[in-house]
Amino acid sequence: MIRVLFKLLLLVAVLFVGIGLFLPDRARVEREILIDTPPEQVYPLIADLRQFQRWSPWRRHVADTRFHLSEPASGPGAALSWDSGEEGTGGSMTIEETQPPRRIVMRLRFGQDREARIEFLIEPAGTGGSRVRWRFDTAFGHDIFGRYVGLMLDGMLGPDYETGLRDLKRLAEEKHDND
Template structure:
């Protein structure tokens, strides 16, 4: 009986320690990737300033060709919104709305993954001679949920590869059209 009591006390102390440590972890998850595209910002901008255009290079839609997509708001710029729904766990269900748009420079979006949480995404276009460095970023507030904070440590591994694939797709799309 003492042995079982020791195991239970040890488990309780371990759980409390993990919860306590979680509050020392970052309160935000951030992911960012960049690529240089052989085109000026004004050629790239339309592909990041419209949810309909992002469909052409999205790294997630190839995972589930049956993903249901719907759009609302204007065709591009602030208010342009994408809603998606998929049974595939790596695609899921959610929405993304453009919340800020500076022509040929930057686009900001609000992401809503339903019960999975919310995030902000951004595209920054920085001219470099005849080329443009495109940076795709993601920030999510993890709140006070201990499990979210531990999962936040893995966000770069989970999303980073997708961002790299998406930027590579964008580069190929823009450079073949030029």
């Protein structure tokens, strides 16, 4: 009986690894929204990490988290880091590249060895509005478990991206109406 159980567990492990090797080693999550505000007014709400925290979808999920914001808080090299006190729950977000008022590229590090690239693209849309696209790209390399997570990443991050973009839209349009 133990032999059969061992063989069955070995078969499951081999299948898990074998299938995992054929899964994509990269994942992308992308969402977009139309905002009735010009790119020049939307851009600072993303590129300044103080403003980013006002609409970030994760600001509600992190009651016990401590944040540290670098100075300056915008432009290449600006960084926001966090730590909730639990092992493996910290991370950082660093602005790597900006092209005002059209593009912001950030590097996201979370846990001890996970890294992703975040990109915001802001394009003129309609008469005085903006189309904002928020992308998340990550690579898993030889991490088989990560490749399985990659299959679920859109379902895990997508709703948060949608919430964040709706909050960005509200904030940008309120600010635009008050100017």
